[in-house]
Amino acid sequence: MTGTCRLCEKEKELKKSHLLPSFIFKWKKEQETGFFRTSQNPNKRVQDGLKLYLLCADCEQRFGLWEKQFSEKLFKPFHDNSGTKVKYSEWLLKFAVSVSWRNLIYHKMKNGFTHLSDTQRNLTEEALLTWKSFLMNQTKHIGTFEQHIFTVDIIQSYQGHGSLSPYLNRYFVGSVDFDLLRTEKACLLYSKLNKLVVIGIIQQPSKDYLEGTLIEYPTGEFRPRTIYIPEQFHHYFNKCANQVAQHLSSLSDKQWASIGKSYEKDIDRLKNSDIFIATEADLSISGQNAFHVLKSNKDKDKK
Numbered sequence: 001m002t003g004t005c006r007l008c009e010k011e012k013e014l015k016k017s018h019l020l021p022s023f024i025f026k027w028k029k030e031q032e033t034g035f036f037r038t039s040q041n042p043n044k045r046v047q048d049g050l051k052l053y054l055l056c057a058d059c060e061q062r063f064g065l066w067e068k069q070f071s072e073k074l075f076k077p078f079h080d081n082s083g084t085k086v087k088y089s090e091w092l093l094k095f096a097v098s099v100s101w102r103n104l105i106y107h108k109m110k111n112g113f114t115h116l117s118d119t120q121r122n123l124t125e126e127a128l129l130t131w132k133s134f135l136m137n138q139t140k141h142i143g144t145f146e147q148h149i150f151t152v153d154i155i156q157s158y159q160g161h162g163s164l165s166p167y168l169n170r171y172f173v174g175s176v177d178f179d180l181l182r183t184e185k186a187c188l189l190y191s192k193l194n195k196l197v198v199i200g201i202i203q204q205p206s207k208d209y210l211e212g213t214l215i216e217y218p219t220g221e222f223r224p225r226t227i228y229i230p231e232q233f234h235h236y237f238n239k240c241a242n243q244v245a246q247h248l249s250s251l252s253d254k255q256w257a258s259i260g261k262s263y264e265k266d267i268d269r270l271k272n273s274d275i276f277i278a279t280e281a282d283l284s285i286s287g288q289n290a291f292h293v294l295k296s297n298k299d300k301d302k303k
């Protein structure tokens with residue numbers, strides 16, 4: 001298909017690009033049972049991720065180089081060992097901007113930012129231009145449109161306020177997801193690459209909105225550290241986890257049987273997998289609700 005490349009704006013043959021980097025989908029297939037869902041379209045057994053005609057071959061290749069570094073130097077080592085420390089250079093910010101930029105382009109194509117405030121809509125256009133110049137090596141600065149990265153992992157026990165979704169741990173370790181989030185004073189891109197979350201800031205209410213998560217440029221170190229993220233994320237994660245659980249509950253018996261079979265086939269490997277450990281943690285925190293979340297919804301649908 002010929003069209004205008006969203007990045008270099010040249011009229012060219014366009015490639016069907018992955019909205020989220022393709023290595024994640026390959027990696028997921030190698031892991032566990034190759035079975036995972038997003039809260040966006042959990043009904044579909046997502047094997048290969050959402051694809052759009054966005055980029056020409058040159059720009060796709062540009063993204064590919066940063067993806068390769070991210071995958072090999074951070075994503076895979078971290079998923080093998082969550083204590084991993086990684087000294088990074090330019091590639092991390094380039095990669096994060098490329099992910100947030102694609103996420104934002106998708107939402108622009110989908111709904112034109114109609115649900116944002118006027119201020120946020122203006123900032124969004126500014127962010128798109130700033131990130132594009134950065135990706136094209138026309139500027140080294142992204143100003144206030146910062147990129148952040150933090151990790152989510154299995155919660156073994158919980159004594160905090162409010163309740164946790166009985167599906168939360170499985171959402172944390174098993175889902176790939178993306179969204180454009182807004183409140184009255186905040187607007188950001190959320191890209192969940194399994195246990196690594198990339199946040200692209202459009203608008204933040206204060207300088208200390210997120211702490212310990214900023215991606216530095218040109219160099220920095222990724223390591224386990226204390227971070228502060230707003231309370232709203234807690235609610236958001238619960239919502240996403242419940243959404244995935246609800247969609248799972250709408251699967252047919254035939255679909256459940258096929259999932260069961262793929263689990264059985266690989267039971268030894270599965271026992272050491274994140275998804276298995278996460279299921280146990282969900283059970284230990286939420287008791288039988290960890291399963292009832294599926295069953296009760298299913299019953300509700302029948303009525």
Ligand SMILES: [Zn+2]
Binds near residue numbers: 010057
């Ligand atoms: Zn291009």
